[in-house]
Amino acid sequence: xxxxxxxxxxxxGPIQTNCYVVVSKGHAIVIDPGASGAALAKELxxxxxxxxxxxxxxxxxxxxxxALADATGAPFWIAEPDAERATHSGSPGGLGIAYDDDAPMxxxxxxxxxxxxxxxxxxxxxxxxxxxxxxxxxLGEGVAFVGDTIFKGAVGRTDFKGGDAAVLARTLRKLxxxxxxxxxxxxxxxxxxxxxxxxxxNPYLQ
Ligand SMILES: [Zn+2]
Numbered sequence: 458x459x460x461x462x463x464x465x466x467x468x469x470g471p472i473q474t475n476c477y478v479v480v481s482k483g484h485a486i487v488i489d490p491g492a493s494g495a496a497l498a499k500e501l502x503x504x505x506x507x508x509x510x511x512x513x514x515x516x517x518x519x520x521x522x523x524a525l526a527d528a529t530g531a532p533f534w535i536a537e538p539d540a541e542r543a544t545h546s547g548s549p550g551g552l553g554i555a556y557d558d559d560a561p562m563x564x565x566x567x568x569x570x571x572x573x574x575x576x577x578x579x580x581x582x583x584x585x586x587x588x589x590x591x592x593x594x595x596l597g598e599g600v601a602f603v604g605d606t607i608f609k610g611a612v613g614r615t616d617f618k619g620g621d622a623a624v625l626a627r628t629l630r631k632l633x634x635x636x637x638x639x640x641x642x643x644x645x646x647x648x649x650x651x652x653x654x655x656x657x658x659n660p661y662l663q
Contacts, residue, residue: 458598462578464643467500469493471554474517475645477602481576486510487525488595488602489645491517492557494524506531507575510567512585512604512645513592514539515617516546516556523558532564534573536584539591540566542619567593583635587625588613594632600641601652607632607642609650612661629662 458464462481469476470492477488478501485504489512490497498506506529511519514535522533522543535543543560567573569584573595580597588605592613595602605613606628615622636642638653655662 458578458600461576462598464600466643467493467497469497470517470520470556472517473646475643475647476521477643479575479578479580479598480504481578484576486573486575487531488512489518489604490521490525492520494521494526494557495528497521498525498528501529508573509533510573510595511535511539511543511560512594512602512606513589514542514546514560515589515605516554518604518645519543519546519560520556520558522560526561533561534565534567535560535563536568536582536591536593537563537566538586539589539619542589542591569593583632585628585632587615587621587628589617589619590621592628594636596636596640599639600643601636602643603632603645605645607655607659607662608644608646609642609648609655610659612659613645626661633662 465478467476474491540563571582580595583594585592585594
């Protein structure tokens with residue numbers, strides 16, 4: 458990891474979403490602010506928030522986007538297939554849980570191969586559909602933000618609207634070929650792990 462780069466984790470919302478903030482050279486990007494956007498903005502006072510990024514459009518990952526964007530002026534980026542979902546994910550019903558707020562329409566659609574930079578750090582966007590149509594992984598600096606695609610010992614559910622087990626299986630095969638084993642995986646929920654540990658013991662990666 459670039460020496461000036463730091464990753465902070467905030468656990469937010471009713472189903473304990475991991476919100477990650479990458480800080481480098483006074484700049485920050487926020488990944489999956491699922492709730493508590495105003496409180497996150499307060500935590501990040503003094504930093505220039507360059508972008509708010511969602512790994513996918515579920516309410517528990519985007520519920521805090523609007524308040525955080527309003528407070529910081531940062532743009533909101535997500536892959537196009539999930540952008541529409543993010544704008545109504547705050548409505549109760551979708552997943553049976555009420556989230557903070559709908560996300561605003563995206564300011565930019567992230568695509569496979571895009572590179573997101575913050576200060577000295579950079580991350581490549583990898584398309585990772587399966588849990589939703591527009592899931593992405595951000596890979597760089599020795600870590601991968603994997604959203605709800607891979608968890609420690611498990612993978613994301615595919616029984617929600619837009620989920621597809623066969624598509625997820627294809628994504629997992631692709632990620633096995635792209636993510637180096639020593640990479641620390643930072644999932645959208647629960648504990649971090651490494652690609653090596655998941656290659657060894659995650660039944661979905663065998
Ligand atoms: Zn999800």
